[in-house]
Amino acid sequence: MSKIPLQFRHNGRDVAIFVDGGTNLLVALRELIGDMTPKFGCGQGGCGTCGVLIDGELHLSCLTLAESVAGRSVETLDGMKQGPNLHPLQRAFADNFAAQCGYCTPGMLMAAKALLDRNPSPSRDEVIEAISGNICRCTGYEPIINAILAAAGGRVSA
Amino acid sequence: MTRHRGRGIASINYPIGMNLGGDPSQALVHSNPSGKFTVALSSIDLGQGMKSVTRQICAETLGVPVEDVYVDTADSDTGPHCMGSFASRGTHRVGNAVMAAAREARGVMMEAAAEELEVNAADLETDGRGNIHVKGAPHRSISTKDVAIAAQFKQGKTISGRGIFLVPLSEVNPETGEMSPATCYAHACLVAEVDVDDETGEVAMVRMDSAYELGRALNPRLVEQQLVGGAWMGVSHALYETTEPHYPEAVHGPRDFVEYLMPGPGDICPHDIAVLERPAPDGPFGAKGPGEMCANPVLPAIANAIYNAVGVRIDDLPITPEKVLRAIKAQGGARPQARR
Numbered sequence: 023m024s025k026i027p028l029q030f031r032h033n034g035r036d037v038a039i040f041v042d043g044g045t046n047l048l049v050a051l052r053e054l055i056g057d058m059t060p061k062f063g064c065g066q067g068g069c070g071t072c073g074v075l076i077d078g079e080l081h082l083s084c085l086t087l088a089e090s091v092a093g094r095s096v097e098t099l100d101g102m103k104q105g106p107n108l109h110p111l112q113r114a115f116a117d118n119f120a121a122q123c124g125y126c127t128p129g130m131l132m133a134a135k136a137l138l139d140r141n142p143s144p145s146r147d148e149v150i151e152a153i154s155g156n157i158c159r160c161t162g163y164e165p166i167i168n169a170i171l172a173a174a175g176g177r178v179s180a
Numbered sequence: 181m182t183r184h185r186g187r188g189i190a191s192i193n194y195p196i197g198m199n200l201g202g203d204p205s206q207a208l209v210h211s212n213p214s215g216k217f218t219v220a221l222s223s224i225d226l227g228q229g230m231k232s233v234t235r236q237i238c239a240e241t242l243g244v245p246v247e248d249v250y251v252d253t254a255d256s257d258t259g260p261h262c263m264g265s266f267a268s269r270g271t272h273r274v275g276n277a278v279m280a281a282a283r284e285a286r287g288v289m290m291e292a293a294a295e296e297l298e299v300n301a302a303d304l305e306t307d308g309r310g311n312i313h314v315k316g317a318p319h320r321s322i323s324t325k326d327v328a329i330a331a332q333f334k335q336g337k338t339i340s341g342r343g344i345f346l347v348p349l350s351e352v353n354p355e356t357g358e359m360s361p362a363t364c365y366a367h368a369c370l371v372a373e374v375d376v377d378d379e380t381g382e383v384a385m386v387r388m389d390s391a392y393e394l395g396r397a398l399n400p401r402l403v404e405q406q407l408v409g410g411a412w413m414g415v416s417h418a419l420y421e422t423t424e425p426h427y428p429e430a431v432h433g434p435r436d437f438v439e440y441l442m443p444g445p446g447d448i449c450p451h452d453i454a455v456l457e458r459p460a461p462d463g464p465f466g467a468k469g470p471g472e473m474c475a476n477p478v479l480p481a482i483a484n485a486i487y488n489a490v491g492v493r494i495d496d497l498p499i500t501p502e503k504v505l506r507a508i509k510a511q512g513g514a515r516p517q518a519r520r
Binding site for chain 2 (some may be wrong): 063064066067068069119121122123124149150151153156157159160161162163164165166167175176
């Protein structure tokens with residue numbers, strides 16, 4: 023299979039890579055760009071841990087053809103922190119004990135960011151809806167919901 | 181179609197650790213030239229907080245700031261032996277091993293400090309902020325960093341300690357059947373409230389109220405996160421999770437997260453938890469363990485709540501809508517029991 027040149031913005035930086043036809047975005051990010059923050063969970067859209075924002079909208083990178091992001095802006099957890107400071111969502115996750123093993127956390131944070139970017143003051147039900155495509159095996163979801171609500175309310179501590 | 185509200189209760193008595201040929205864990209503690217300490221373990225932290233709690237235990241026993249302790253774990257090639265992270269045994273077994281290792285290391289550290297200060301080690305105490313001083317004379321002081329440097333470059337000593345905690349195998353007395361399978365027990369009681377739909381067989385969680393007695397909570401926030409997450413796993417076991425399908429052919433079994441069912445964020449319910457602390461005499465600082473036991477009372481409480489709601493007794497997990505519906509049909513309709 024011939025390689026396809028692909029250019030897009032990755033966390034605000036222009037990147038250019040060559041991909042095989044049919045390569046998904048998760049593989050392109052992890053193996054070709056070296057951004058390991060999107061995780062491989064199930065590879066078929068069932069768990070949400072590979073979530074990234076494409077032009078601000080939440081997408082599952084394992085189900086996205088890499089070629090389809092040509093010229094678009096891809097945002098991953100790697101780009102979330104603000105310089106040396108954690109993003110308010112990251113701070114709220116830490117303060118609310120919203121991560122245990124941590125494997126779902128990248129997808130949870132991206133789903134939460136997608137929500138808060140378009141709806142800065144969501145209701146509890148809207149938060150639940152926003153993360154309902156993400157599986158967490160450790161926390162029982164409650165601390166994650168509380169963290170997102172805390173970040174939305176500007177209360178960074180529990 | 182009617183939704184029936186039911187309430188069920190369950191209490192458990194949970195042995196900490198296991199009794200399958202002896203239950204040991206080991207720890208090694210040593211000081212680095214910087215005066216900071218490394219705890220070597222091979223115990224796994226899956227996110228439940230083993231690294232945090234063993235770090236606290238080590239710092240408290242050594243008498244140094246928690247920031248001065250680093251826990252290096254999860255590699256069985258380089259760490260001393262551990263049976264594993266299961267049976268709620270981590271805090272109790274590994275914690276005790278770390279405590280023993282830290283106690284031995286503290287003894288060497290105090291001897292080394294005594295040599296530098298030219299006093300008897302028995303007259304020294306730690307201030308918990310990285311200094312060792314003569315009791316009643318805080319100005320006669322040396323930092324743990326300077327002690328480490330003196331031990332390594334001048335005295336030729338390693339400030340280190342070894343710890344093992346072993347609960348030996350308890351054999352069954354062939355005459356009486358008696359044995360002591362555990363050295364301490366945690367306890368829990370949980371009330372579950374559910375809604376059962378008699379047309380679909382679906383069970384929805386309404387709320388949970390629980391009390392957990394787990395010895396001293398060494399890190400209350402970590403204990404709380406274990407109890408919240410563990411109760412969710414209990415709900416998941418009770419109502420959703422199975423690798424065996426509810427149909428006869430294994431080929432219908434779940435193969436991935438799309439087919440293997442678990443409750444999502446929309447299926448959880450309010451859960452009010454009370455933590456009771458009755459320190460265990462043989463636990464590190466009185467701790468038992470909140471791990472596995474936190475999921476256990478949820479399953480029988482939910483089964484009892486379903487019985488209370490519609491009068492069917494399901495004794496096969498998970499309690500799927502199909503099982504509930506078949507049982508309701510078999511008894512000729514829902515028979516709500518007296519509300520307790």
